[in-house]
Amino acid sequence: MAGVAPGPDRTLLIACGALARETLAVIRASGIADRVAVTCLPAILHNRPERIADRLRRRIRTARAMGWSRIRIAYADCGSGGAIDRVAAEEGAERIGGPHCYAFFAGSADFDRLMEEEPGSFFLTDYLVRHFQALIVEGMGLDRHPELLPMIFGNYRRLVYLAQTENPALQAQAKAAAERLGLAYEYRFTGYGEFAQFVARSANQRQVDP
Numbered sequence: 001m002a003g004v005a006p007g008p009d010r011t012l013l014i015a016c017g018a019l020a021r022e023t024l025a026v027i028r029a030s031g032i033a034d035r036v037a038v039t040c041l042p043a044i045l046h047n048r049p050e051r052i053a054d055r056l057r058r059r060i061r062t063a064r065a066m067g068w069s070r071i072r073i074a075y076a077d078c079g080s081g082g083a084i085d086r087v088a089a090e091e092g093a094e095r096i097g098g099p100h101c102y103a104f105f106a107g108s109a110d111f112d113r114l115m116e117e118e119p120g121s122f123f124l125t126d127y128l129v130r131h132f133q134a135l136i137v138e139g140m141g142l143d144r145h146p147e148l149l150p151m152i153f154g155n156y157r158r159l160v161y162l163a164q165t166e167n168p169a170l171q172a173q174a175k176a177a178a179e180r181l182g183l184a185y186e187y188r189f190t191g192y193g194e195f196a197q198f199v200a201r202s203a204n205q206r207q208v209d210p
Contacts, residue, residue: 004033004034004035004036004037005037005067006066006067006068006069008069008070009035010035010036010037010070011035011036011037011070011071011072011202011203012036012037012038012039012063012068012070012071012072013036013037013038013039013071013072013073013074013199013202014039014040014041014056014059014060014063014071014072014073014074014075014093015038015039015040015041015074015075016040016041016043016045016046016074016075016078016101017040017041017042017043017044017045018043018046018101018125018127018128018131019040019074019101019127019195020038020040020043021126021127022126022127022164022192022195023038023040023074023199024038025192026192026195026196026199026200027199029196030196030199030200030203032199032200032203035203036199036202036203039059039063041055041056041059042055043127043131044135046078046135047135047139049078049079049080050079050080050081050083052075052078052080052083052084053080053083053084053086053087056073056075056084056087057087057090057091060087060091060093061091071091071092071093072093072094072095072096072198072202073088073093073094073095073096074095074096074195074198074199075095075096076095076096076097076098076099076100076101076103076104077098077099077100078099078100078101079100096194096195096198097194097198098194101125101195102123102125102162104193104194104195104198105125105162105164105190105191105192105193105194105195106162106188106190106193107190107193107194108194110190114160114188118157118158120155120156120157120158121156121157121158121159121160122153122156122158122159122160122181122183123159123160123161123162124159124160124161124162124174124177125161125162125163125164126163126164126165126167126170129161129170129173129174129177130170130173132173132174132177132180136177137180140152149181149182153181153182153183156181156183157183157184158178158183158184158185158186159174159177159178159181159183159184159185159186160186160187160188161174161175161185161186161187161188162188162190163187163188163189163190164190164191164192166189171187174187
């Protein structure tokens with residue numbers, strides 16, 4: 001558990017490994033590093049959402065055994081079909097709202113507008129741009145079976161890069177990713193959006209009793 005030790009006025013934030021960099025950045029910017037510790041589940045679970053809830057439950061119970069009473073979950077539903085919500089309710093650990101990280105980075109209302117504009121939108125974040133080759137190309141087998149590309153992405157029309165940081169190198173990589181997938185490219189700078197608010201608020205909220 002990176003950060004401070006357990007205490008009645010301290011919070012443990014359990015985050016997706018794909019959000020580790022962003023979580024630490026928000027904690028530093030919010031000035032709450034003395035009150036919030038972070039532990040992350042493996043980022044590869046992004047591709048196996050059915051496994052997240054069980055891993056999350058185990059991490060929460062390990063943290064409880066270590067003395068953590070205030071626990072927050074930096075996971076949206078993430079394709080778990082409500083399983084993360086069930087774990088959060090059973091274990092008394094609030095999670096960030098929303099269906100996935102794209103929505104809380106962009107903001108729920110703005111994300112809904114993006115989907116209304118073009119339902120066939122494929123989204124990338126800073127993390128997914130950095131790891132596009134490993135998670136998308138190799139993770140989906142496109143490097144070994146290029147014939148899968150139209151099967152997987154045939155219904156998409158554009159790739160939208162929701163950027164947490166203004167990084168020209170990542171923008172170039174995201175544009176190349178769109179070209180690799182044969183999609184139109186769109187860039188939207190979001191910053192940390194609703195995620196920043198959740199992390200900052202987590203340092204001050206009381207724990208919900210299980």
